[in-house]
Amino acid sequence: MNSGLPRTLEQYRRAVRAHELSAEEYLDETRRLIERDEPQVRAFLHLRLDAAHSDAQAADPTSPLAGAPIAIKDNIMMAGERCTCGSRILEHYVAPYSATVVQSLLAAGAVVPGKTNCDEFAMGSSTENSAFFPTHNPADLIRVPGGSSGGSTAAVAAGFALGAIGSDTGGSVRQPAAFCGVVGFKPTYGRVSRYGLVAFGSSLDCIGPIARSVRDTAIMMNVMAVHDPKDATSVRRPHVDFEASLQPTLAGRRVGIIRELQGLDVQPEIAAAMEAACEAALKSGASLVDVSLPHILSALPAYYIIAPAECSANLGRFDGVRYGLHEGGRDMTETYSRTRNAGFGTEVKRRILIGAFVLSAGYYDAYYKKASSVRQLITDELDAALESADVLLTPTTPTTAFRIGAVTDPLEMYKADVFTIPANLAGVPAVSFPAGKDAAGLPIGLQLMGPRWSDAELLSSANVLFTALGGES
Amino acid sequence: MTTTIGLEIHVQLATRTKMFCGCSTAFEDEPNTHVCPVCLGLPGALPTLNAEAVRLATRIATALGCTVHEVSEFSRKNYFYPDLPKSYQITQFDRPIATGGSVPIVTERGTRSVRLTRAHIEEDAGKSMHAADITLGGETLVDFNRCGMPLIEIVTEPDMQSGDEAYEFLHNLRRLVRWLGVSSGDMEKGAMRCDVNVSVSPDPAKRGTKVEIKNLNSFRSVKRAIDYEEQRQAQCLADGTPVLTETRHFDEVQGTTTAMRSKEASNDYRYFPEPDLPLLQLDPTELESLRTHMPELPWEMQSRFERDLGLLPYDAALITEERSTAEFFQQTVALCDNPKKVASYMGTEVAKLLNERGKTLTETQLTPTTLAGLLTMVEHNAISNTASKDVLPLLMDTGTTPMEAVRSLGLEQVSDTSAIEGFAREVIAENATQVEQFRGGKEAVLGFLVGQLMKKSKCKANPKLTGEILRTLLKS
Numbered sequence: 002m003n004s005g006l007p008r009t010l011e012q013y014r015r016a017v018r019a020h021e022l023s024a025e026e027y028l029d030e031t032r033r034l035i036e037r038d039e040p041q042v043r044a045f046l047h048l049r050l051d052a053a054h055s056d057a058q059a060a061d062p063t064s065p066l067a068g069a070p071i072a073i074k075d076n077i078m079m080a081g082e083r084c085t086c087g088s089r090i091l092e093h094y095v096a097p098y099s100a101t102v103v104q105s106l107l108a109a110g111a112v113v114p115g116k117t118n119c120d121e122f123a124m125g126s127s128t129e130n131s132a133f134f135p136t137h138n139p140a141d142l143i144r145v146p147g148g149s150s151g152g153s154t155a156a157v158a159a160g161f162a163l164g165a166i167g168s169d170t171g172g173s174v175r176q177p178a179a180f181c182g183v184v185g186f187k188p189t190y191g192r193v194s195r196y197g198l199v200a201f202g203s204s205l206d207c208i209g210p211i212a213r214s215v216r217d218t219a220i221m222m223n224v225m226a227v228h229d230p231k232d233a234t235s236v237r238r239p240h241v242d243f244e245a246s247l248q249p250t251l252a253g254r255r256v257g258i259i260r261e262l263q264g265l266d267v268q269p270e271i272a273a274a275m276e277a278a279c280e281a282a283l284k285s286g287a288s289l290v291d292v293s294l295p296h297i298l299s300a301l302p303a304y305y306i307i308a309p310a311e312c313s314a315n316l317g318r319f320d321g322v323r324y325g326l327h328e329g330g331r332d333m334t335e336t337y338s339r340t341r342n343a344g345f346g347t348e349v350k351r352r353i354l355i356g357a358f359v360l361s362a363g364y365y366d367a368y369y370k371k372a373s374s375v376r377q378l379i380t381d382e383l384d385a386a387l388e389s390a391d392v393l394l395t396p397t398t399p400t401t402a403f404r405i406g407a408v409t410d411p412l413e414m415y416k417a418d419v420f421t422i423p424a425n426l427a428g429v430p431a432v433s434f435p436a437g438k439d440a441a442g443l444p445i446g447l448q449l450m451g452p453r454w455s456d457a458e459l460l461s462s463a464n465v466l467f468t469a470l471g472g473e474s
Numbered sequence: 475m476t477t478t479i480g481l482e483i484h485v486q487l488a489t490r491t492k493m494f495c496g497c498s499t500a501f502e503d504e505p506n507t508h509v510c511p512v513c514l515g516l517p518g519a520l521p522t523l524n525a526e527a528v529r530l531a532t533r534i535a536t537a538l539g540c541t542v543h544e545v546s547e548f549s550r551k552n553y554f555y556p557d558l559p560k561s562y563q564i565t566q567f568d569r570p571i572a573t574g575g576s577v578p579i580v581t582e583r584g585t586r587s588v589r590l591t592r593a594h595i596e597e598d599a600g601k602s603m604h605a606a607d608i609t610l611g612g613e614t615l616v617d618f619n620r621c622g623m624p625l626i627e628i629v630t631e632p633d634m635q636s637g638d639e640a641y642e643f644l645h646n647l648r649r650l651v652r653w654l655g656v657s658s659g660d661m662e663k664g665a666m667r668c669d670v671n672v673s674v675s676p677d678p679a680k681r682g683t684k685v686e687i688k689n690l691n692s693f694r695s696v697k698r699a700i701d702y703e704e705q706r707q708a709q710c711l712a713d714g715t716p717v718l719t720e721t722r723h724f725d726e727v728q729g730t731t732t733a734m735r736s737k738e739a740s741n742d743y744r745y746f747p748e749p750d751l752p753l754l755q756l757d758p759t760e761l762e763s764l765r766t767h768m769p770e771l772p773w774e775m776q777s778r779f780e781r782d783l784g785l786l787p788y789d790a791a792l793i794t795e796e797r798s799t800a801e802f803f804q805q806t807v808a809l810c811d812n813p814k815k816v817a818s819y820m821g822t823e824v825a826k827l828l829n830e831r832g833k834t835l836t837e838t839q840l841t842p843t844t845l846a847g848l849l850t851m852v853e854h855n856a857i858s859n860t861a862s863k864d865v866l867p868l869l870m871d872t873g874t875t876p877m878e879a880v881r882s883l884g885l886e887q888v889s890d891t892s893a894i895e896g897f898a899r900e901v902i903a904e905n906a907t908q909v910e911q912f913r914g915g916k917e918a919v920l921g922f923l924v925g926q927l928m929k930k931s932k933c934k935a936n937p938k939l940t941g942e943i944l945r946t947l948l949k950s
Contacts, residue, residue, distance in 0.1 A: 078518045098511055197518040204749035233522045233751050314550050317561025318515050360744035
């Protein structure tokens with residue numbers, strides 16, 4: 002990227018407000034980058050650069066986002082734009098309305114360059130499950146960007162946008178953020194409206210910001226964290242200025258390390274990054290505490306029952322009757338069957354089948370009900386741990402980005418979610434921030450989790466560690 | 475043979491907007507005009523609960539004597555059908571808003587109580603119109619205006635034993651929902667729908683095989699379907715052919731039931747808690763206030779009228795069919811203290827005119843004041859009962875007062891003895907034969923002579939006075 006240009010949303014906003022840069026000029030630069038690098042990265046499913054150009058011209062430089070390009074994951078509605086969810090079944094679907102969060106971003110002066118690639122219906126950890134094409138990691142084009150919000154994190158990492166939004170059901174914002182070397186934040190469940198996000202696991206889904214610095218995600222949260230009467234799970238909270246809440250140190254903060262996760266097989270450089278983060282925390286005035294969550298390793302199996310169960314219901318509506326792909330059959334049942342068989346990819350089908358199975362009569366108690374109990378247990382344990390610690394520090398992923406095509410066993414893929422899933426089950430906020438690189442120069446991400454509704458404090462802690470480890474303040 | 479019947483009734487709650495979105499609940503508008511991303515189940519849309527629907531559901535459940543739960547839960551009921559756009563219905567399953575309760579019914583076996591199992595709130599599906607219903611060239615069209623309409627489903631215990639009892643139950647339930655303003659209860663418009671479970675057993679101590687009947691569009695259909703099914707199952711038992719646990723479809727035209735395809739009947743709905751809606755929490759103080767402010771229920775009022783006012787059961791039932799009628803009655807009685815007369819007059823003359831006009835009481839100009847005025851005039855012999863029937867239409871249609879109406883019709887009753895005596899002398903002079911007969915001991919002739927006098931007076935003569943005066947003059 003041109004060295005004279007702002008690298009972060011915060012720098013951009015300052016430059017625009019000082020009239021050193023206009024939204025239009027910045028978008029033109031962004032456009033040049035996209036035209037040059039997008040053929041290799043493939044972050045976007047649809048670009049709208051001409052429309053974005055007009056939007057940038059019209060952008061108010063004094064607005065909170067001042068015409069900054071913000072990319073949107075293609076499972077979030079933006080009126081008049083296609084919304085495919087990375088699926089054949091919605092290949093030509095045009096959003097008839099905008100998600101609440103998109104409305105908020107646009108009202109705050111965001112300019113949308115395009116809709117980003119993702120694993121089909123957000124099911125995956127590599128963006129390889131997109132029905133259209135895989136996205137490549139800008140840090141190393143032969144590697145995956147992570148997923149499912151891999152298009153959004155790649156776009157931010159490649160300079161195609163200053164920020165992006167993704168959805169996080171089991172780590173889909175944090176894991177690709179770690180792989181791409183950007184910040185990804187999953188807010189407390191209920192903090193950001195889900196209205197207009199195509200549901201995968203409704204009780205787990207969160208929309209979160211992706212940016213190049215923790216401060217930038219705070220700036221975005223100031224716009225996104227709005228109570229929405231259209232989402233019954235959206236919670237009305239006192240106003241918080243996320244950016245102004247960023248503190249310079251961790252003085253008095255207790256950073257918890259989860260005992261049960263210590264034995265897990267983690268790439269050595271990631272373990273080293275954990276050490277470095279602990280040292281940085283101590284140096285910044287924090288204390289380290291050892292916490293125990295006896296059932297945390299059951300989070301993964303519980304998640305892979307609850308999320309598919311919810312998705313099996315949520316994806317039932319794609320039946321070829323009213324919109325989307327339609328493959329006619331001799332009767333209703335055959336039409337459903339043909340449409341869904343042609344429209345859904347392997348991973349989506351697998352999860353729908355698992356979900357229908359675990360909810361079916363005779364299996365409900367053994368699977369769904371038990372998983373819900375385990376979820377409650379883990380939630381209680383996390384809540385308790387977050388009484389003795391203010392934040393919990395873990396790696397975001399066990400490894401850095403893997404090569405495209407390298408992981409073919411779905412269970413291997415699922416296992417990589419071990420660190421990110423507990424926050425979704427418990428509904429607590431969690432953020433992944435870059436913490437150096439591995440021997441191959443691939444980004445490493447670390448995760449902080451905090452108590453429910455401590456979003457601003459959590460971002461503040463993450464910002465301290467992120468900057469201490471070399472990140473942009 | 476013992477027949478055991480349980481009912482599942484869907485009552486549409488009379489809200490302005492749908493259960494989970496702001497779309498109108500207006501009925502019979504152009505298809506697919508009251509729809510939005512939420513009720514169409516478009517990707518990304520989310521439900522939000524209509525507080526008014528909850529209020530109405532709570533109200534009816536309280537009136538039915540249910541235990542209304544402070545915490546209840548919504549669930550998803552999953553199945554594929556073109557009129558179900560989300561592929562699941564939001565309903566309540568494990569934790570309904572209400573359990574228990576009962577409805578009293580008067581039957582041949584005496585007054586009985588039909589117990590309720592539960593009541594839960596849910597959304598309606600869209601309406602499929604198949605080629606059989608309309609000329610569509612074999613296609614099925616779907617109207618989503620109905621999709622998302624708020625319903626309460628009430629499930630009874632198997633406490634009824636005949637079609638008549640089921641009819642009586644439904645009638646009483648409809649009376650209650652209308653009484654409380656919870657629903658129009660109109661079965662023809664689908665505001666009340668009913669599925670029936672019937673089983674017939676030769677042994678009163680054992681229950682037979684449960685058969686479900688669907689497609690019942692009127693109270694009469696419910697009764698006919700049960701009557702038919704009772705016979706069919708009894709015949710099966712007599713023939714030794716097994717009665718199958720199945721869902722049967724009622725054929726309105728034939729008056730028979732036929733088995734539905736087993737596919738349609740056996741579904742695993744894969745219920746699970748609806749993650750898009752938090753637990754439904756009701757305020758205990760509001761629940762208590764609802765209980766204490768519950769108006770007197772129609773059947774309570776009915777027995778009070780029989781007991782305290784001495785009304786005939788028929789009149790008491792009629793008066794308490796609609797709350798507005800009952801209120802009208804009570805206000806009238808407050809002005810003219812003759813409840814039996816008011817009730818019988820409302821049940822006969824008023825009802826007849828309303829019927830002719832196709833109107834309800836509140837749609838006419840008649841008020842408790844004018845009706846009470848009219849009945850008081852009759853009681854005080856200011857007009858005859860017969861003449862009052864000519865006055866009533868004016869009160870209903872023009873809203874005039876009874877005094878004015880009587881005057882304008884020239885119907886004031888003549889109670890002036892000298893005027894009646896004048897007519898009597900004429901009648902005696904003109905009917906010598908009959909006068910002779912009377913004087914000879916044939917008392918019955920008096921009626922004829924009274925009739926003659928009435929004719930002369932254009933029916934204005936007070937009939938009681940007329941009889942007395944004639945008798946005196948004839949005997950003198």
